Amino acid sequence: MTPGAGLHSARVAWRHSLRFRLALTYSLLALGLITLITLGVVTLLLGRMERQFQDRLNERADTLAQAFTDPGSLGRAAGSASAYTMLIGFDGQVTSASSALREYIEAPYPFGDLSRVPVQNTTVRVVKRKAGNFGTLWVGLPEDDLLSARQSALSALLLALIVSPAVLLLTGWFVGRRALAGLESAASLADRIDPTRSLETLPLPGREDEVHRLLAAINRLLVRIEAGQAREKQLLGQIVHELGAPLTVLKASLQRAEERTRDPEVARAALVADELTFTTQDLMQLARGQLELKLAWHYIPARTLQGRLDRLVPGTTFLGDWQGGILCDPDRLTQALRNLLANARRAAGPAGTVTLTLQETPERVTFTVHDSGPGLPDDLGERIFEPFVSGAGSSGLGLSVARQIARLHGGELSGTTHPQGGALFTLTIPGAALGDEEDEPLDEDPVEEDPVPASS
Known part of the structure; x- marks a missing residue:
């Protein structure tokens, strides 16, 4: 067999393997469930991270705004000072700002109603609060940590979707191989059963599962088949035996008649008798089978x-x-x-x-x-x-x-x-x-022959 033919045979066996189909079905179902569950978990995680970030930003903005409306809380607000804050006057001019935003002081507020603004190559999320008589307080919080966490979660999800199918398929293959080992062994044994010989029953696994019930049903079928074959052989042998004696007499009579009369019709009848004789011999051969001959x-x-x-x-x-x-x-x-x-x-x-x-x-x-x-x-x-x-x-x-x-x-x-x-x-x-090297000696006494002797 050429390598190409062997590979083609392996592909056919792989496509028609019950173990592979079960492993593939298990893998696809498991992958679907894992995808849905992972998407749900990631969505929930990202949602909570988003809420926590927004709550943190609002808390910082509220604390700073409280410092402008309540002078007694100014000391406490100092601990919550942000690197991204601006105070916008009623005329729209930036009156003060943190060190990272000093370039905007005494200039018109540049960001309008944007909730996310780029500051020094960093994306900053922004909220505004009333600052009493000072105008409007602008507070920003960098989103770098949030974006990094989101990217890590999405990368982990993508990696899981790539690796999971291969891992699940291999796991399902080996688990299916172990679970179906009894069925595979029984299939191999059943494939070697020769219907012309005695039909042996298949060994049953110790665990009474679906495979056990299937093999038990096959064994019952084999027993019925063997019983039916035995009845057929017995009936066929009886028929041949009953035909043998009359055919022998008929054949001998036709041969003598042919010798006396030289009639072509008698000769033709003698040939028909010969044909029937060999047909009965063939039937006896079929009834006996190889084991009995x-x-x-x-x-x-x-x-x-x-x-x-x-x-x-x-x-x-x-x-x-x-x-x-x-x-x-x-x-x-x-x-x-x-x-x-x-x-x-x-x-x-x-x-x-x-x-x-x-x-x-x-x-x-x-x-x-x-x-x-x-x-x-x-x-x-x-x-x-x-x-x-x-x-x-x-x-x-x-x-x-x-x-x-x-x-x-x-x-x-x-x-x-x-x-x-x-x-x-x-x-x-x-x-x-x-x-000459065979164990069986030459010219041994022949066993009992067919009821109809072979013509010679």
Whole structure:
């Protein structure tokens, strides 16, 4: 896999992660709440600072104004003297001012009705009070501390809005990872369940929460599925067993009748009986499954296998080297290859060609089936190997059983459309050199076979 493909896969997993969606939702909700609460707190704090500043300014102005109207309080007012004060006469002239405002003495009052004025590169908030017979008292208080506090509060709010999402997302990710660990583990176990084998229940977490209830429901479903599969296999086995004996008798009778009469209709009926025989074998294979089926290993000449297949599917062209030997279960391998050849003949038609090529190495034996038909349906893909899925009007069991037999041998079956047209199936099994090292001995006594014996 290329780095780009791996990164794309990680992005897909990241976008479809329940843990990430929960963390993102938690982060957005928490960020919204934090923003609202912080805005409220900052607004309240700034409002209180504003009121405190204004109260301080008013208190200073009232104290100084009291000193002009009440000469007895002049001594107390001296302690509250401001660096920014002016006394404005009734004619609008500044009669006196603090040292920072001396430039305005004996000049017209310059600030009009402004409540904030710049003085020596400082913003000063201003209030006015009546000063008895002296005129109007002008008192100012610098806003530097207030502006600095306001700026600090807004900077802290902005920093919180920038940092909080990342912190909340990481926190939510790790908390979600811990909280959903049981669900993630169960999903991994459930993903490894093979429906063709025994369905094992999932382990339940110790805490009885939503994950516990979900997994318990899945376990109950698995139990019902396994029970249903067992009933289906039992019913299918019984049906095949009941069909086996009559088909065997019918097949033998038709073969004898064909030998006596040479009637083409009888020969055609005998071929139909053969087809039904293999269909029942496929059904029995499906009913037993891989767990209940064991192979009877034998080392046979490739020519023996060729002779069987030539009788079962006439008109097949055999290519490659058929002089060697093959380690296999002869009946099962014959069944698998016969299914491939029968499908190929059905697709190619009576006038078409079907070839079976054998290539053998010490490590691998490869059978290649190629026909001159239309090729595999593009819309089926790997589904062509599923039971009861067919692109040629057959029962849909042949390819599924053939792949199962190949895998029981330790090999594989794959299919594609040949570049020059027609379907191309490749069945591989381990070679005899590898088979000699297997634990299972050769020529062991075969297990009980199907009710309907394989044709040979």
